[in-house]
Amino acid sequence: MITLIATVLNEGESINRLMDSLLSQTLPPDEVVIVDGGSTDDTVARLKTYEGRIMLKVLVAKGCNISKGRNLAVQHATHNIIAITDAGVRLTPTWLERITKPLLQNEALGVACGFFEADPYTLFELAMGATVLPLVNEIDPQTFLPSSRSIAVRKSAFQHVVGYPEWLDYCEDLVFDLRLKATQPPFVFVPDALVYFRPRSTLKAFFVQYYRYARGDGKADLWRKRHIIRYITYLVGLPLLLALGTWVHPLFFGALLLGGLLYVLAPLRRLPSVMARYEAIHNQRASLFTWLQALLLIPIIRAVGDIAKMWGYPVGLRWRKAHYQPYMQLYDGLDV
Numbered sequence: 001m002i003t004l005i006a007t008v009l010n011e012g013e014s015i016n017r018l019m020d021s022l023l024s025q026t027l028p029p030d031e032v033v034i035v036d037g038g039s040t041d042d043t044v045a046r047l048k049t050y051e052g053r054i055m056l057k058v059l060v061a062k063g064c065n066i067s068k069g070r071n072l073a074v075q076h077a078t079h080n081i082i083a084i085t086d087a088g089v090r091l092t093p094t095w096l097e098r099i100t101k102p103l104l105q106n107e108a109l110g111v112a113c114g115f116f117e118a119d120p121y122t123l124f125e126l127a128m129g130a131t132v133l134p135l136v137n138e139i140d141p142q143t144f145l146p147s148s149r150s151i152a153v154r155k156s157a158f159q160h161v162v163g164y165p166e167w168l169d170y171c172e173d174l175v176f177d178l179r180l181k182a183t184q185p186p187f188v189f190v191p192d193a194l195v196y197f198r199p200r201s202t203l204k205a206f207f208v209q210y211y212r213y214a215r216g217d218g219k220a221d222l223w224r225k226r227h228i229i230r231y232i233t234y235l236v237g238l239p240l241l242l243a244l245g246t247w248v249h250p251l252f253f254g255a256l257l258l259g260g261l262l263y264v265l266a267p268l269r270r271l272p273s274v275m276a277r278y279e280a281i282h283n284q285r286a287s288l289f290t291w292l293q294a295l296l297l298i299p300i301i302r303a304v305g306d307i308a309k310m311w312g313y314p315v316g317l318r319w320r321k322a323h324y325q326p327y328m329q330l331y332d333g334l335d336v
Contacts, residue, residue, distance in 0.1 A: 001079035002100055004029040007069035011087040012041035014198070019050050021090045027097035029083065031055040033076050035069035038062030067164035067172040070148070074158055082158060086149045089195045090119060099152045099193035110157035110184040114150030114193030115139070118274050119281070121198065123290060126278045127297035128199035128206060130271040132305065138266075141189035145181075148173035150195045157184050167325070171216030203304055210308035217309075218316020227313050230306055260299070267298045 004022070008015060022032065032054055036044050038061070047058050061072055074082055081103050083096055099114045115136055118129025151173075161179035164172045181187065200206040217223050241259070245252035271294060279286050 001030045002027075002081045002083055002096065003031050003033060003074075003077035003079040004083045004085065004096065005033045005035075005070060005073035005077060006085050006087060007035045007037060007066050007073065008039065008043055008047075008087040009037040010039045010041045010043060012039070012043045012046060014088050015043055015046050017090045018085070018087060019047070021093075021095075023050075023053060024093050025091065025096045026094050027100070028054065029096060031057065031078055033057045033059070033073040035064065035073045036060045037064050037066075037069055065166065065169045065172075067166045067168055071163040071166065074155065074163060077155060080155045081152060082155055083152045084148050084150075085195060086147075089116065089149050089197050092194045092196070095150070095193050095195055099150065099190055102188040102190065103152055103154060108185060109188055110154050111180050112152040112188045112190050112193070113141075113144060113146035114152070114195065115189075115191045116147060116149050116195045116197045118277060119196035119198045120274060120278045121281060122201055123293055124203070124297065125199045125201055126274055126290075127294045127301055129274040129277075130294065131267040131298050131301045132199070133197070133270075133274075134266075135270050135273055136191045139189070139191070141187075144187070144189055145174055145177040146187070148176070149197055150193060152193075153180070160184075165220075167323070168216055168219055170212045171220050171222060174222060175220050203301070206301065207304055207308045210305045211312035214309035214312030215316040215319070218313045218318075219320050220316075221320060227309065230310060234306065234310065264299050264302060267302065268295075271295075271298070 006018070011018075022029070034047060034056070036047070036058065044058060044060060047056070050056055051058075057076060059072060059076060061069060064072065070084065081100055083100060085091065085095075095114065099112050102109050102112045116133075117136075118125070118133050120126040120129045157180060160183055161176065163176070165175045168175060200209055214227070217227065237259075238256075241252050241256040245256060271291075275286055275291070275294070
């Protein structure tokens with residue numbers, strides 16, 4: 001028996017995509033528990049229209065963050081296998097069947113990880129998807145930390161790690177994953193348990209998203225080395241190459257150009273796959289102009305994302321210093 005959970009907040013424009021994809025599952029969930037964090041739009045009203053078509057519980061917990069919402073949903077879940085997804089996604093018809101299959105077949109397993117891909121409807125979303133979302137062939141199943149857009153876990157394993165960390169408003173799923181990896185049997189990676197995720201549609205929304213992600217990294221003390229490398233690259237490496245190119249030899253500008261190419265190499269490799277998805281959505285071939293616009297947007301998006309991270313990370317560190325509690329330290333000396 002399977003319970004599917006999700007949290008929502010002001011998802012009136014997108015909630016029908018998620019709920020309609022739930023109705024089309026080849027393996028329907030035995031119950032669905034959705035926690036609303038206090039929406040001021042018609043999210044809850046739209047959810048209520050699905051009562052009677054699926055076994056649905058809608059709980060309103062005004063002001064709760066994503067972690068609290070998910071923990072509350074699991075508390076109200078009847079069944080032991082918990083499939084977790086998120087608002088803003090569309091589930092492929094076989095998603096629930098595939099992501100729960102390993103847990104149904106092997107009681108010794110505690111966690112199954114699915115995957116997600118970009119669902120780009122606009123040119124900006126296309127460039128965003130190529131820039132920030134990895135392709136499945138980039139994933140190492142041994143080290144993969146799944147997004148809570150696509151994961152299934154036994155309720156007993158969930159309770160063993162005390163659920164999601166309620167002191168975190170962002171990056172909570174990474175901390176949840178790390179706790180599970182430390183206490184549970186190896187995760188099972190199920191790449192064809194797929195959901196489609198619509199990227200942010202504007203540069204401002206993307207900046208806010210990555211600022212919050214990096215702030216969450218600082219709060220949770222995650223990815224120290226990555227953030228240090230980013231600061232060194234932008235605050236030391238980039239100015240140094242510019243100075244050397246200006247005052248020593250123009251060849252240093254070539255090194256800067258090569259670094260810029262490496263900087264966008266992964267998004268360039270992903271672009272054809274994401275473009276194919278974009279073309280399928282619009283049912284037409286993309287023009288050369290669309291390709292050129294996407295190519296121009298990729299370095300802009302990368303740079304804006306890095307600036308947002310460099311801004312948000314120290315904010316999170318300051319918060320951690322002011323609010324530190326012993327339970328916030330996952331593992332002594334861990335530098336992920």
